[in-house]
Amino acid sequence: MKKIISILVIALTFTLTANAQKNMQQDAMIKDSTATIVSLEQTKGAFTQKTVTLKEGHYIFEIANNNVGHQVGFVLAPKANPEAHIKTAYVTKVVENNTKETSKVTTLKKGTYVYFCPMNPTPQYTLIVE
Structure with missing residues (x-):
């Protein structure tokens, strides 16, 4: 035994x-692998990019805080379930006023996603992966 x-x-x-x-x-x-950097800018209450279209692949999200006046963040989730945050897309630390931060490498498959900042706060914007 x-x-x-x-x-x-x-x-x-x-x-x-x-x-x-x-x-x-x-x-x-x-x-x-070559991860593509997707740069997104936040201003008070909004992202300046309202819709983003990408191909399937590996991405790093670079989030700029353009004089929002406080810290911001970044959330990416499938449109079908905005509560199912893709944690690798979170910035690695909060984005201080007038600075930039990046996410980890995030692999995206075909589909429709939403992105937003609950700290700013912003509306949900559309990210399409073809």
Whole structure:
């Protein structure tokens, strides 16, 4: 019985290690790929870009705070479920007045998304991935 448990523990360890290595390799490939920077500007209560159209791929969102007067952020979500925030698209830290910050690499598939800032606050704008 101890031998069977030992074999199961070893097999589970190899499986977990292999999955962790695969995930790390996928993350490294995305980071090494050419992610396109999408620059968006916020002013008081609004984004200056009302609609964005992109192709499927990897993106980094750069958010500029143009004299809003306080910190801003960035939320991207599927249009069908605006509560399902895409966390990799969040800026890595809040955007101070008259500065810029970026998100992590975000992979977008075909579909319609919304973006907005609950801190500014702004309306929901449309981002289309073709």
